Amino acid sequence: MPIKRYFLPDNSPSHFHVTEEFEVYDGTTALAVDHLLNHLKVLLAGGGSQDVVECMAEHPRYAKQQDFEKNLDSVLLQDCIVLLQYTAKISDFSTKQEQRDALLEEMRVKIPFFDYRYPKDSFPPEAEQSN
Secondary structure, rough: EEEEEEOOOOOOOOOEEEOOOOOOOOHHHHHHHHHHHHHHHHHHHHOOHHHHHHHHHHHHHOOOOOHHHHHHHHHHHHHHHHHHHHHHHOOOOOOOOOHEEEEHHHHHHHHHOOOOOOOOOOOOOHHOOOO
């Protein structure tokens, strides 16, 4: 799995990118894996940061939970476990396509997809990075 290190200006901490390609055999599974990886990015980006709290607060699932930000890492971790369970069911070859589609929709309703480019994100988007 390739790991790249990026040095940021002004003595900021380094950033590392860990990349891997996942081979799947249908679009529904690809969307489920993307959703799971997106959530993992938010968890690993520093779930306790104010930017992540603001991003999550825009989703009714979290906004209605009183003081969700106090247990943010725990909430994100539990969401990742649920997403992993859904992804495993969706990717199972014995699951019919109609069931996969229904599971994906159920997963999306239960756990929102985050835009990883949360407000005030200072790290450049992948499209702007040179290899």
